[in-house]
Amino acid sequence: MRSRLTFIFRYFLLLVVIFILQKPLFMLFAGEGQSFSLSDCARVMYQGLSMDLSTAAYVSIIPWIIVLASLFIRKLNPRKVLRPYHIIAAIALSLIFVADISLYPFWQFKLDASVFLYLDSPGEATASVSAGYLIIRILVIAAYAVIIYALLNRTTPKSFEIQEERRRKITAPLIALILAGGLLFLALRGGVKESVMNVGRAYFCDRQFLNHSAVNPAFSIFSSIGKSKDFNKQYRFMSKEKAEVYFDSFYNQGRDTSLSIRLLNTRRPNVLIIEMESFGSTYTDPQIPGYSRETVAPNWWRIAGEGILFSNLWCNSYRTDRGTVCIFSGFPAFPKTSLMKQPKVVEKLPRLAEAFLNEGYSTHFLYGGDINFTNTKGYLITNGFRNLVADTDFSSSEQKTNKWGVDDAITFKYLENSIKDLESPWFYGFLTLSSHEPFDVPEKLLEDKVLNSAAYTDRCLGRLIDSLRNSPVWDNLLVVILPDHNMLYRQSYGPEYFKNRMIWTGGAISAPGTEISTIMNQSDVASTLLAQLGMSIEDFPLSRNILSPSYTAPSAFCCYNNGFIVADTLSAITCDLDKMPDTGLGEKETAGKALLQSLYDKLGALTH
Numbered sequence: 001m002r003s004r005l006t007f008i009f010r011y012f013l014l015l016v017v018i019f020i021l022q023k024p025l026f027m028l029f030a031g032e033g034q035s036f037s038l039s040d041c042a043r044v045m046y047q048g049l050s051m052d053l054s055t056a057a058y059v060s061i062i063p064w065i066i067v068l069a070s071l072f073i074r075k076l077n078p079r080k081v082l083r084p085y086h087i088i089a090a091i092a093l094s095l096i097f098v099a100d101i102s103l104y105p106f107w108q109f110k111l112d113a114s115v116f117l118y119l120d121s122p123g124e125a126t127a128s129v130s131a132g133y134l135i136i137r138i139l140v141i142a143a144y145a146v147i148i149y150a151l152l153n154r155t156t157p158k159s160f161e162i163q164e165e166r167r168r169k170i171t172a173p174l175i176a177l178i179l180a181g182g183l184l185f186l187a188l189r190g191g192v193k194e195s196v197m198n199v200g201r202a203y204f205c206d207r208q209f210l211n212h213s214a215v216n217p218a219f220s221i222f223s224s225i226g227k228s229k230d231f232n233k234q235y236r237f238m239s240k241e242k243a244e245v246y247f248d249s250f251y252n253q254g255r256d257t258s259l260s261i262r263l264l265n266t267r268r269p270n271v272l273i274i275e276m277e278s279f280g281s282t283y284t285d286p287q288i289p290g291y292s293r294e295t296v297a298p299n300w301w302r303i304a305g306e307g308i309l310f311s312n313l314w315c316n317s318y319r320t321d322r323g324t325v326c327i328f329s330g331f332p333a334f335p336k337t338s339l340m341k342q343p344k345v346v347e348k349l350p351r352l353a354e355a356f357l358n359e360g361y362s363t364h365f366l367y368g369g370d371i372n373f374t375n376t377k378g379y380l381i382t383n384g385f386r387n388l389v390a391d392t393d394f395s396s397s398e399q400k401t402n403k404w405g406v407d408d409a410i411t412f413k414y415l416e417n418s419i420k421d422l423e424s425p426w427f428y429g430f431l432t433l434s435s436h437e438p439f440d441v442p443e444k445l446l447e448d449k450v451l452n453s454a455a456y457t458d459r460c461l462g463r464l465i466d467s468l469r470n471s472p473v474w475d476n477l478l479v480v481i482l483p484d485h486n487m488l489y490r491q492s493y494g495p496e497y498f499k500n501r502m503i504w505t506g507g508a509i510s511a512p513g514t515e516i517s518t519i520m521n522q523s524d525v526a527s528t529l530l531a532q533l534g535m536s537i538e539d540f541p542l543s544r545n546i547l548s549p550s551y552t553a554p555s556a557f558c559c560y561n562n563g564f565i566v567a568d569t570l571s572a573i574t575c576d577l578d579k580m581p582d583t584g585l586g587e588k589e590t591a592g593k594a595l596l597q598s599l600y601d602k603l604g605a606l607t608h
Helices: 002-030 038-047 049-070 078-107 113-118 131-155 171-189 208-214 217-223 240-251 298-306 320-329 352-357 373-383 408-420 449-469 472-476 522-532 587-606
Strands: 270-276 308-314 362-367 387-389 426-431 477-483 499-505 514-516 555-560 563-568 572-576
Touching: 002 038, 002 049, 002 078, 002 131, 002 171, 002 208, 002 217, 038 049, 038 208, 049 078, 049 171, 049 217, 078 131, 078 217, 113 217, 208 373, 240 587, 270 320, 270 449, 298 449, 298 499, 308 522, 320 352, 320 373, 320 426, 320 522, 352 362, 352 373, 352 426, 352 522, 362 408, 373 387, 408 426, 408 449, 449 472, 449 477, 472 477, 477 522, 555 587, 563 587, 572 587
Parallel strands: 270 426, 270 477, 308 514, 362 387, 362 426
Antiparallel strands: 308 499, 477 499, 555 563, 563 572
8 A cells, every 4th residue: 555655645745846846937937027035935935835735735636536446446557547637737737837927927916717718819818929929938838748747647657566455455545545635635725724725825925926926826727717707797787887877976975085074183193993803783782682782892882982983884795804805995895706815806906004004104914813714814915914913823722712713802912912012103903703603702791602702802892992091002093993794693684784883992083972973884994094194095996085075975885695785864775686686676776786787897807
């Protein structure tokens, strides 16, 4: 059996070595105008290793199956059986690698499935390059494919001979191979954590070229299949011109930094945004018999009363990856598409952290969970966060205090201590996690398990704010507290789910005790905040400054799996596109469909 296991190991290792060696070649030939050192090259190879292991595991699956079959088919010739597979694999890997190197100087992003959109028009796709350019690359693809094929073929034996087979005993070899398959599975998914392998796992610095160099191009293209769709053909309800009329009336207001009310007593406070997991109206205003806002979220309401309460904040969506993009990119959410999971789209989104970075702020983000989940790490780095702290930065025992990672009590305390040591000015994002399913927290404050988790996080929040209030940090501090989304608990995706609240507090606010009831979306937080600081909102075209006099038709647009909510000062409607294709909901339904269609047009433009 040793020969079989040896073959699988050597085959897998060969692929890993091929992928590692591709990285300096990519940096050398695709990095026009880029400077990098040997240290940069070493970091690129190290940071991309886990993705190379994953890709190698995917490619090794078929050989593993053939080896497994050889236990039962005595005369099977692995080299002969795998020869067609090796030809296909060699051509595919060489084509992907050379295409990635060739296209990167033009596209400035890693090869992904969007390349398939151009295959139906090869003449147009190649019109801007010379015949010599194409011939050289075809020859390189062919030569590289021959090399890969020869290496794979030579690594594969013609037969396996072991004593156990001669005795017709295959139990032990079978178990060993199954265990080897399990290791391959762990490699291809990226480990045992909640998050599976994604492109953002390779991101590690503020230079996108180095991040891109660390990404395995084969993984990038195959992981994006199904995600890179022709978005401007989805959700077609009306003419483009008609849809644009509704779109313009919705988003072309609040597009300036003038203020109807000034909420801050300084233009350059330190800013802390606390994105509270699921902490919407389900927690802050529970509609469950026996529970009230005072029992579930007493600290939240106390802080709201002492600060500024935005009582009509509508979350754009229903998942953390969507809500985070809405908050930190000022960009709306989509029904069936997560922008965070699409690296090419992420790179074209507005960047709130970068806006602060350009004003001389240091930028920080803290999350007690796996920051690689749903490409969060890649998104945050691209957004402009330069200092990331996640589960692996805590002790092994702390990482086990919650199913999702580090318990809120620990991360809130870390946040408190780290803030007090920072040099001003700074911009800090913090995502909590304990008020998320399975709702296991170390304290029992309420009988209801779900609401108990909220009460626990609420207590952590209260302690943080009280500590900061009694420290020198408070005087020049703005704290923004809002949910990533609401918790779907004994309710459905109706208006009551999306309508939530936001708090601004800290010594930097000039109007404590104020309530602002203007309807807004999460995606409007970016422009509203930047306008209060006198900073430009030009780079946030779909984020509205709701405190501008030009924000004259307050409204909100929210999406869930295949439906949307449209709300204004008079009413709100829900349109489920699965159940109600023609619901007759009137002008709001038409407006919602127009917004959805136009937003997908905008998204389509980002993917091309």
